[in-house]
Amino acid sequence: MAGTLEEERVNSWILDYSYQRAWKEFSSTNNIDLQTTRDFIQWIVTQPCMITTERKQKVQILLFLCRLSDGSDHTTRYSVNSDLTALEEALKSIDSIEPLVGKKHVNCLESMRTSVKKQAVLVCCRADDFEAGKNVFQRLWQKTSSKEEKNAVDNLQKVLVSNDKAHSYINFNTYERFLKKAVEYLSEIHDSFSKPYLLQQAESYEKKSHMQDLMKGTIKFSNADIQQYMASNDIKILTRKAQQNMETKLQRIREAKQIQEGDIEEMQISESNNNAESDETEPEENNTSRLRKRRIVQQTSTPKKGSPKKMDKGSNDDESDSEKISPLHKRLGLEAESSILNHKKGQRIPWNYGETKDFYKQVKKHGVGNWSKIRDDLHTFRTNVQLKDKWRSILSNESLISKLYEECGKM
Secondary structure (H helix, E strand, C coil), rough: CCCCCHHHHHHHHHHHHHHHHHHHHHHHHHCHHHHHHHHHHHHHHHCCCCHHHHHHHHHHHHHHHHHHHHHHCCCCCCCCCCCCCCCHHHHHHHHHHHHHHHHHHHHHHHHHHHHHHHHHHHHHHCCCCCHHHHHHHHHHHCCCCHHHHHHHHHHHHHHHHHCCCCCHHHHHHCHHHHHHHHHHHHHHHCCCCCHHEHHHHHHHHHHHHHHHHHHHHHCCCCCCHHHHHHHCCCCCCHHHHHHHHHHHHHHHHHHHHHHHHHHHHHHHHHHHHHCCCCCCCCHHHHHHHHHHHHHHHHHCCCCCCCCCCCCCCCCCCCCCCCCCCCCHHHHCCCHHHHHHHHHHCCCCCCCCCCHHHHHHHHHHHCCCCCCHHHHHCCCCCCCCHHHHHHHHHHCCCHHHHHHHHHHHCCC
């Protein structure tokens, strides 16, 4: 049927789009809307159309899919006087597709043909009509060429002889499994087709509509819009205002990125410098601190002239001048450790008033006799026996105990 160029072009687009929809439906559900597809095929073949090799393949694939959808029923016939089942009719579509695809897809078509021939027999056996299965077998399997076909013939003969519709070979080769295999074989041909023009135009329209919304301010620029712009660098369809808006955002992103990279680099440089300085000064600081502590130990451990070497147990040692802390102690934060630095094995360390006062508070808190708890809270090197002796010394010193009562309260 002759028509205008516009009609041929539009009908060609409709054919491409309708095939795409039918294929998508069949590949996802292993089924197809038979009535709609058949009506479309009957209509499109009567319309003016720009026929190409690819479109011929699409029409034959649509016919093939319709016959596969009918193939599960072995009683389906497309002609009153025909004995051929739907799957036998499907083989005609394969024969029509083969010269159109060339040598590139011959192997997948051969595998699909073998699968259809095998399933045509099994459909009859699955319906417990082994007589019809034998007739189909005689029509389709007179000649075998490949090893795959010979194995199929052997298995089919065993099924036909058994007359058992629950045969393991039938149960394994289900019709659903067969349809999935058919989709795999046809996908190799389908993937070689170009995207339908109507779908391309629809995608392009969506992009333009999105850009128009951006220009009108209906929607805001998203990160995806900016990334798409940076990738394509195409802003011809944008208005000047929208272009300036996008350029401003891009500039801010670039500046923020540069600042971030600069800060990271500066931090890395400063960290490396600090590490280098600390590595150089650490040994000197360690040596200096060791020398200072050594001098402190020597100063505090050396007795002053005129000071007694030994002190009586009951003497008032709280006001001893030897316990005065030097400025160097204070500068190094060693006030609490002076008694530890002074301590030597076998040497008795006198108590100062501050230590005595803290000891009294702990005795008041924990009670007399709980020397272990008191010792732990004081963090002292003195033993429990020494703490017990000190408490006796405090009780025997009336002036000291009165002063402690006045400052810390009675027990």
